[in-house]
Each structure stands twice: as structure tokens, then as C-alpha cells.
Amino acid sequence: MTEDDEGLPLADRLARHIRTLLISGELAPGQRLSEAAFSERFDVSRNSLREAFRLLTKDGLLRHEANRGVFVTVPSMASVIDIYRVRRMLECGALRQAWQQHPAIRVMRQAVADGQKKRDAGDWVGVGSANMVFHTAIIDLSDSARLTEFYERISAELRLCFGLLNDPEHLHSPFVDMNDAIVTLVEQGKPAEAATQMETYLNLAERTMLKALERAEQA
Amino acid sequence: MTEDDEGLPLADRLARHIRTLLISGELAPGQRLSEAAFSERFDVSRNSLREAFRLLTKDGLLRHEANRGVFVTVPSMASVIDIYRVRRMLECGALRQAWQQHPAIRVMRQAVADGQKKRDAGDWVGVGSANMVFHTAIIDLSDSARLTEFYERISAELRLCFGLLNDPEHLHSPFVDMNDAIVTLVEQGKPAEAATQMETYLNLAERTMLKALERAEQA
DNA sequence: TATGGAAATATTGTTGAACAATATTGACAT
């Protein structure tokens, strides 16, 4: 735990730290997280650790089995389908009612430019990050703190899925140009078309993800 | 804690119990929840209680101030506006893509009938409950476990707002007939119209809520 | 050899006490 404190309660800091381990894939899906081992590793009490575990369980990143401990969630086809259902609802909805001058649009445009640059440089991790910024900005179009927070949770769960894939970052590249088209439509004041495009995008992404997951499961 | 166990961990049971106290108004907005007092009251350790508090804080029902304790969230105009933004996104979205034969539609229709009966009997609490069932069923149209769970959280927060009002239950009555119109449109295979109606409904409900909250704040 | 089961071990679930750090209260002097 070398990062910034911010004076937050220990359990929250712990949860954040463990979350980064989860989404970076340092903790593998299915892995059991022993209370003793982790409280030693982070040099905190079991009680504090358990609070953090509970928070992450509520976020769907960990799974809790009575008297057996907590495990890293193993993403399933069902969860992928559900997650994309949520994304269609939130992202398409945000686009559909987007106001042409919303500040988040600048962020979207910037993220697209960034993604293109990273792709041309062959920096696939960078492409993934830019893509993430892009979609977060779309949610910001809806100007709702609660939706933004909810999307963060969904987003973290999705990254858990990516952890199962063999060459995950490569997945994002084909979508950079679709992002471009979408933000352009929003800039042109065509929110309905943008939403439709996004639906196509998400359906495609979902299929790709499911196919990749299927391959990964067989292995 | 006289209710059912279900073998869930203590913190979860505690959180559920406290949540019912919150939404039923037995714990007033702004009130401080002393760890000592509540661990005594529920006959649990401070550690377990703190886990429960953290869960409820994540749900937005409690607010945590460092070194000062947890307080029942005081709903603000801003939170009401945000909550209705979420509801428009989720409920209108669910209606727009509703499949005409979805089982949740029966639940909606039943809830409408129930609400009308309760209203005619002057049972305002019953009207409120029926209304809640109706809107939860709308979310179920989207067939997403995550959206359903998220809506529960939003719903609980909204009930916290109702706790601030003087005669809260009375608020629901005018909406029973709008519910009727909406479910009828869905049954007729007109999801877009249903969504539009719902938007009108929610805008009206939001204004009513804000006005009532304004009155309550002055007092 | 394989299998079933019982004892031994490890892990989680929950508690209570302890203590440092911070916030609140109260007494006192001005």
C-alpha cells in the first residue's frame, strides 16, 4: 500500500488497493483470498480486512461463501450478458438525451484522438485506457453522480472478464473508429443516431467478448 | 432482530435490519448512529456493527464523517434530482425495449389493480406499496440482475426522502391512473409511447417531490 | 488398492478488551 492516503478509513483504502489488484489481474478469478494471508500481507487487522472484503463483495468483484472465505469472482457468460445489458441501457440512454454542448463531449473527442494515436503506436494498453475514458465520458453525459458510480462498478467487473482473455488489449483496437463516428454524431446534434450506433457497437463488443470467453473457458 | 436469519453473515443481517429502520422512518435523517448505543441495542460487537454501517454507507443511506461517526443521510434537492434522473434512465429505458409478452407485465397489471383497490379503500400505505411493486416490475422488464439491485438501492434512498414529508403516502394516489395508462400501452405493444408517458410521470413526480421537500425544509 | 470415517488441523465468524487519535464538553480565567 504505497499509494495516497487521503485520510480515508482504512477499509476503504484497502478495498481500493485490492480492487486495483483485481482489475490488473494480479489476483486471478477463482482464487481464494485468505484472511490470515492478506491481513499479514497488508499489515492490517483481520477485522479491517473483512470490512474491505465486504465492500468488494457488494461490488461483485469478490464472492463470499459461508465459512469458506472470499474468492475472486469468476466471470460467467451470464454476467457478461448482464453487464452489456446494463451498458446498453446506460450508454445508449446517456447518448440519446445528450445535450450538444455538454462538456463531456470534449472529453470523448480527446479520448478518441488519444486512442487513435496509441493504436498507431501499437500501444494496446493505451488504447484500452483511452477506450475506458471514452465510455466513462459517455456516462458523464447523463450528469448523474449515482449513474457514474454505478458504471464504475460495472466497469470494474468487466475488467475482471478481460483478465480471463489471452490477448485482451487487442480487443479494443477495432472500436476506436466506431468511437470516432459516435462522438461525431453527438457533435453534429444527432443523439438518436449516436445511440443507435452505440447499440451496434455494444452488441458487437458483447459478441466478441463472449466468443473470446468461450475460447478461454475451453482452455 | 426478531426476523429470519437465512444463515447470512451477521453484518448483512444487521444492515438489512437497519435498512428497514431507515426506510420506515424510525431513524430520522441527520440522526447520529452511535456505535456503542447500537451495538448494545442489537447485542452485537462494535466490529460487526461497523461492517454493517459501511455497507449502508456504500448504499448512500448513511453518511460517514471521519472521527465523528455515521449519520442518517439527509436527502437534498440535489439527491432528489439525481435519483429521478436515474429513474428516467432506467424505467423509461426498460419500457422502451419491453417485449410485449414479458412476465413482468402481469406483475405491473396486478400492481395497478391492487393500487386502485387500496386507493378506493383509503389505504394510502397500501397504495404506496403497490406503486413500489409497479416500478420494480418495470425494472424487471430489462431482465438485468445488476439493474434490479441498483434500483433497489435508489429506491431505498427515495424512501428516505419520503420520510421527510408530512403526509408522504398521499403523494402516490394521483399516479395510480397513470400507471394504468402505462401498462396498457405496454400490453398494446406500444413501448415507445409507454416510455414517453413514464417520462411525463417521472417529471411530474419529481416536481411534486421537490415542492414537498421545499415545504418540509422551511418547517 | 480403494474407501469410509473419525480424529486432527486450519479457517472463518464473532466477540471483548485495549489503546491511540480525534472530537466534544465543561470549567475557569479574563
Add this chain to the structure above:
DNA sequence: ATGTCAATATTGTTCAACAATATTTCCATA
């Protein structure tokens, strides 16, 4: 009445303990 400082209470976190439940080990037996 007001500001200051000590006294008190509360939260933040840890630790040690123990019951309850899982897992493993080991042995007897078919």
C-alpha cells in the same frame, strides 16, 4: 460573554480468544 485548556467521550484500529464450520490426515476395513 468569550477564549483557552484540561477532562471526557467517541471513533479508528488492533489483538487475542473461542465457537462453529471446512479441510486434511490417517487409519481400519472391505
